[in-house]
Amino acid sequence: MGDLIDLVVTEKSAVAHGVTALTLRHPEGRRLPDWSPGAHLDLVLPNGMVRQYSLCGDRWDSGSYRVAVLREPSGRGGSAFVHDRLRCGDRMAASAPRNNFRLAPAPSYLFIAGGIGITPLLPMIHQAALLGVGWHLLYGGRNLGSMAFRDELAGHGDRVTVVPQDELGLLDLPAHLPPPGPDTQIYCCGPAPLLEALQRLTAGYPAGQVRTERFVPAAETSAARDEPFEVELRRTGVTVVVTPRQSVLDAINAVGATVLSSCRQGTCGTCETAVIEGRPEHRDSILDDSERAAADCLFPCVSRSGSGRLVLDA
Amino acid sequence: MLTLPVSEVDPFSPEVLEDPLPFQRQLREAGPVVHLSSCDAYALGRYEQVHAVLRDWQGFQSAAGVGLSNFRWEKPWRPPSLLLEADPPHHDAPRAVLEKVLGPRALRKLHQAWFADAEGLVDEVLAEREFDAITRLAQAFPLRVFPDAVGIPVEGRENLLPYGDHLFNAFGPHNDLVARGTEGIGALSTWVDAQCARDVLSGNGFGAAIWAAADRGDITGEQAPLVVRSLLSAGVDTTVHGLAAVLYAFATHPDQWQRLRADPALAKVAFDEAVRWESPVQTFFRTATADVEIAGVTVPEGKKVLMFLGAANRDPRRWHDPDVFDLARDPSGHVGFGMGLHQCVGQHVARLEASALLTALAKRVDRIEIAGPAKRHHNNTLRAWESLPLRVRLA
Numbered sequence: 001m002g003d004l005i006d007l008v009v010t011e012k013s014a015v016a017h018g019v020t021a022l023t024l025r026h027p028e029g030r031r032l033p034d035w036s037p038g039a040h041l042d043l044v045l046p047n048g049m050v051r052q053y054s055l056c057g058d059r060w061d062s063g064s065y066r067v068a069v070l071r072e073p074s075g076r077g078g079s080a081f082v083h084d085r086l087r088c089g090d091r092m093a094a095s096a097p098r099n100n101f102r103l104a105p106a107p108s109y110l111f112i113a114g115g116i117g118i119t120p121l122l123p124m125i126h127q128a129a130l131l132g133v134g135w136h137l138l139y140g141g142r143n144l145g146s147m148a149f150r151d152e153l154a155g156h157g158d159r160v161t162v163v164p165q166d167e168l169g170l171l172d173l174p175a176h177l178p179p180p181g182p183d184t185q186i187y188c189c190g191p192a193p194l195l196e197a198l199q200r201l202t203a204g205y206p207a208g209q210v211r212t213e214r215f216v217p218a219a220e221t222s223a224a225r226d227e228p229f230e231v232e233l234r235r236t237g238v239t240v241v242v243t244p245r246q247s248v249l250d251a252i253n254a255v256g257a258t259v260l261s262s263c264r265q266g267t268c269g270t271c272e273t274a275v276i277e278g279r280p281e282h283r284d285s286i287l288d289d290s291e292r293a294a295a296d297c298l299f300p301c302v303s304r305s306g307s308g309r310l311v312l313d314a
Numbered sequence: 315m316l317t318l319p320v321s322e323v324d325p326f327s328p329e330v331l332e333d334p335l336p337f338q339r340q341l342r343e344a345g346p347v348v349h350l351s352s353c354d355a356y357a358l359g360r361y362e363q364v365h366a367v368l369r370d371w372q373g374f375q376s377a378a379g380v381g382l383s384n385f386r387w388e389k390p391w392r393p394p395s396l397l398l399e400a401d402p403p404h405h406d407a408p409r410a411v412l413e414k415v416l417g418p419r420a421l422r423k424l425h426q427a428w429f430a431d432a433e434g435l436v437d438e439v440l441a442e443r444e445f446d447a448i449t450r451l452a453q454a455f456p457l458r459v460f461p462d463a464v465g466i467p468v469e470g471r472e473n474l475l476p477y478g479d480h481l482f483n484a485f486g487p488h489n490d491l492v493a494r495g496t497e498g499i500g501a502l503s504t505w506v507d508a509q510c511a512r513d514v515l516s517g518n519g520f521g522a523a524i525w526a527a528a529d530r531g532d533i534t535g536e537q538a539p540l541v542v543r544s545l546l547s548a549g550v551d552t553t554v555h556g557l558a559a560v561l562y563a564f565a566t567h568p569d570q571w572q573r574l575r576a577d578p579a580l581a582k583v584a585f586d587e588a589v590r591w592e593s594p595v596q597t598f599f600r601t602a603t604a605d606v607e608i609a610g611v612t613v614p615e616g617k618k619v620l621m622f623l624g625a626a627n628r629d630p631r632r633w634h635d636p637d638v639f640d641l642a643r644d645p646s647g648h649v650g651f652g653m654g655l656h657q658c659v660g661q662h663v664a665r666l667e668a669s670a671l672l673t674a675l676a677k678r679v680d681r682i683e684i685a686g687p688a689k690r691h692h693n694n695t696l697r698a699w700e701s702l703p704l705r706v707r708l709a
Binding site: 131 | 369370371372402403404406407410413417418419529530531532533534537579580582583586644645646647648651653654655657661662
């Protein structure tokens with residue numbers, strides 16, 4: 001689609017029992033939009049499903065993204081599709097990377113991963129290692145075989161504590177938590193019970209010391225819309241039809257209502273346009289969740305309509 | 315094997331700074347990469363390569379300085395910027411904080427006040443029919459709204475312009491422009507650094523918002539004053555010369571002024587077209603992180619690459635009739651604010667200032683013309699004016 005990044009699967013490999021890693025590149029080898037540790041992508045799978053995956057590759061390689069996908073037997077088919085059907089050479093599309101789980105600078109870090117929650121933490125760990133600051137990873141999973149990327153973590157020695165539940169039980173959070181204070185920030189990603197346990201134990205900690213990312217339930221991500229929709233430009237007095245292969249920005253500019261833009265990747269914010277009516281489907285990396293919910297503006301270089309007709313102040 | 319064209323022209327000489335366009339044309343025509351013997355840098359004058367190198371932070375670092383000075387072995391004249399002179403991962407957190415503080419949504423609350431302020435200033439200035447647009451408008455407006463928005467005290471604001479002027483000179487070679495600024499810079503720096511402290515900044519400005527981010531742990535308490543410093547370093551001179559550029563453009567293109575008057579919503583496009591056309595920030599350097607190839611030329615590791623933003627913004631390979639200032643053009647994609655993860659984080663502030671001032675002027679002024687000899691101000695990085703006498707006819 002015109003407003004999404006085109007990607008092609010160049011590698012697919014099993015990295016643990018039930019976990020498949022994908023390497024994605026632009027079909028013509030172009031540079032991909034920048035990201036930082038904690039970022040995720042909305043991937044539009046070839047079957048039309050949209051799923052969010054944390055980026056767990058190397059940002060110094062500007063030509064590839066890596067994601068790891070857990071097979072979820074009770075899911076609605078996105079992970080099963082990736083595991084069973086997706087092949088190298090298959091095309092898909094993605095939104096610009098977005099980051100709600102940023103790594104802030106700190107003297108040291110405690111990373112807590114539950115299962116596939118290791119994925120956003122992996123680039124954070126690489127970064128902490130690069131910076132030479134103190135860090136420790138507490139990594140829990142059902143059993144050793146299901147825990148991805150243990151090989152990549154093996155070189156870090158006793159900075160990594162691996163806790164397979166079938167042998168050692170649940171993560172012993174109280175034994176590893178630092179005291180409240182600015183010395184150690186805690187980053188945790190994993191299933192809801194883990195996050196809830198952490199939140200209970202750190203309720204009195206100062207703001208910003210504990211940062212978590214919850215998996216977004218599949219039901220909350222919308223399907224990719226592949227039908228045309230109408231955009232009314234209230235000031236210009238024109239209504240345009242935006243086709244699936246065209247960005248809203250291009251459609252607006254094609255009828256002569258110049259909306260200034262710059263990056264065309266949903267990162268710089270130049271093309272911000274006020275929404276008068278309709279519900280945008282945000283694909284930028286600028287707005288946070290509450291700003292997205294306000295639905296009062298969109299970045300037409302990447303974002304689209306989530307509800308048929310949109311009325312814009314343009 | 316491609317032969318690398320060589321230029322012996324000093325792009326920071328008074329002749330080129332007075333009128334860089336002929337040199338920029340030669341540079342573009344000589345090839346995609348040209349070796350500058352005056353400063354041993356690899357110069358880029360074409361849009362394609364400038365755009366690509368701006369985005370390629372992996373291959374072309376900023377942490378070794380974005381001027382000619384190479385921080386790998388030269389001591390920077392001030393502690394390096396956490397934004398401009400940093401790469402990921404160090405760059406991430408300060409950038410994320412400042413993007414939010416200066417983002418379009420955060421600026422909404424300033425919109426009304428700045429538009430009213432611009433009308434007030436324009437009313438004062440239009441008491442006379444002839445005035446110097448540099449001091450009375452291009453400098454006066456940013457100095458009226460921006461330091462308040464940051465939250466610094468009134469006293470000492472006259473230090474902001476000379477500090478910025480030296481900062482942007484210091485990206486060039488050690489020529490007379492740098493020598494002239496060096497004497498006073500100690501006192502200016504001391505004043506600027508003092509404005510970045512938490513207790514100096516008022517409670518509701520950009521500065522306080524940066525300190526609040528430190529309280530949330532998004533940046534450290536050590537980083538906060540340096541992030542505030544970035545606002546005071548990069549937020550004043552650049553906007554002044556951007557506004558000067560758009561005023562000069564309209565004074566010399568009366569038909570375009572009429573176009574803006576007919577459709578004031580074009581103010582943002584007009585400002586960006588002026589930023590493309592004049593490129594207030596003319597150049598920035600990067601440093602190759604390895605032997606990196608650009609258009610078939612290998613730039614050796616550690617060597618400086620000099621990107622001519624002004625030349626790229628007038629590259630006929632990218633722009634139709636590039637020398638024409640034209641509001642019918644879509645200037646989107648110009649590199650006057652840079653591109654990639656170092657792209658000007660204050661660009662929305664600059665556009666808001668410009669929209670406010672142009673809208674106020676368009677309401678009251680029917681015609682703008684040059685009233686006397688305009689005089690360029692030479693700076694190693696900025697395309698600037700010392701004086702721009704204008705005559706206006708009221709609507």
